[in-house]
Amino acid sequence: MGKRGRWLGGSGRVSMRAYVVLALFGVGGCAGPRMSTSVAPPHALLARAEAPGLRLAVDEAAREVVVDMGPFEVPDMGYAAHAGGSGVMPDGTPATHGHAGPLMPFEWPVEGWLRGFQVRVTDAEGNELPRRILHHLIGVNFDRRQLAYPALERFFGIGTETEDVELPSSIGVPMAEGQQLAFYASLHNDTGVDLHRVYVRVAMDYTPRASRDEVTEVLPVYFDTDNRIGDSNMWDVHPGRSERAWEFTVPVSGGLLGVTGHLHDYGEHVRIEDAATGRVLVKLDGRRDEAGRLEAVETRIFRKWLGLRSNPLRLEAGRPYRIVGVYDSPLEETVVDGAMAHIVGIFAPDDMSLWPALDPDSEWVRLDLSALPGRLGENGQGTPDGEGGHGGHHH
Numbered sequence: 001m002g003k004r005g006r007w008l009g010g011s012g013r014v015s016m017r018a019y020v021v022l023a024l025f026g027v028g029g030c031a032g033p034r035m036s037t038s039v040a041p042p043h044a045l046l047a048r049a050e051a052p053g054l055r056l057a058v059d060e061a062a063r064e065v066v067v068d069m070g071p072f073e074v075p076d077m078g079y080a081a082h083a084g085g086s087g088v089m090p091d092g093t094p095a096t097h098g099h100a101g102p103l104m105p106f107e108w109p110v111e112g113w114l115r116g117f118q119v120r121v122t123d124a125e126g127n128e129l130p131r132r133i134l135h136h137l138i139g140v141n142f143d144r145r146q147l148a149y150p151a152l153e154r155f156f157g158i159g160t161e162t163e164d165v166e167l168p169s170s171i172g173v174p175m176a177e178g179q180q181l182a183f184y185a186s187l188h189n190d191t192g193v194d195l196h197r198v199y200v201r202v203a204m205d206y207t208p209r210a211s212r213d214e215v216t217e218v219l220p221v222y223f224d225t226d227n228r229i230g231d232s233n234m235w236d237v238h239p240g241r242s243e244r245a246w247e248f249t250v251p252v253s254g255g256l257l258g259v260t261g262h263l264h265d266y267g268e269h270v271r272i273e274d275a276a277t278g279r280v281l282v283k284l285d286g287r288r289d290e291a292g293r294l295e296a297v298e299t300r301i302f303r304k305w306l307g308l309r310s311n312p313l314r315l316e317a318g319r320p321y322r323i324v325g326v327y328d329s330p331l332e333e334t335v336v337d338g339a340m341a342h343i344v345g346i347f348a349p350d351d352m353s354l355w356p357a358l359d360p361d362s363e364w365v366r367l368d369l370s371a372l373p374g375r376l377g378e379n380g381q382g383t384p385d386g387e388g389g390h391g392g393h394h395h
């Protein structure tokens, strides 16, 4: 069991085999496709003294789409929320999952495939700030739906612990010029000092459409044990064992190339099984310390990128699967909303043309849209930051 598994801690390097699911395409983590933003937490919020904007640039030579966001005002908030994947604060209250900032829309500017990113957090002078203050950053695609949910795709999702990611050029997420996208972020400052005029830069690597004939097209996928669109995806951790399961089907067959899981403290594992037979297809264990606090969740890569073997985990259209999250708590009291359990990964459909179109009139999409953070003014794109460009912010 777990021979092909790999633990991802906060300090691990990004290896060829690890990046896949590191949250890149893993809309996951707490950041992920959590559809609810309804709870304004007492901390981990994104405050701003002025409207932050978004600026977009394409560097064709470097094959990068560069998005600059900011400035953000980020007052110090004391202790670290949700550090290291932990979902429970030192005093036993569940960690919040960040108060999402404004929705910052933009159009994807090039034809091609998205294959990686680098994220930097800087001050106005371009000096690097601790990456961990970026609690999460989510990219939503208004032009494509998810695999297991008819909700909006999250083409990008990183959390505090996510590192930069790069897929081989033979693999990528298909992106079309003009696709309607947006970012929203939550910043959490535990540095002890207030931070002013903070900028977030995301450089997204792409493979130009014209440069390659054959790219294995993948899309991010997300399976949650408790995803109620427009509501919380957290559930209670009871003393001893507790679990939650959700049955799902996928509308198009294909293979999972890699997956990782997300759990909070006392999370034992999260797995996907065949709902008819109970056969476990993949089980991702949580690594916990002696007190049961979560340190990492296993990642599995089903494809050997550079090797000869390609052995994705098959999901067949219409066949019922079940995702199950299991917790084992040593506490004597219930941790309300203490649990999350989901799996994210990248999925190569057998036929991309069979990917169902987004239905903007569906209840799911309506709920998803209504749970997104609000836009800035009329049009958050290119909102000036009030000092003519972004001052000394580095280039």
Ligand SMILES: [Cu+2]
Residues within 6 Å of the ligand: 029, 030, 031, 087, 097, 262, 263, 264, 340
């Ligand atoms: Cu979480």
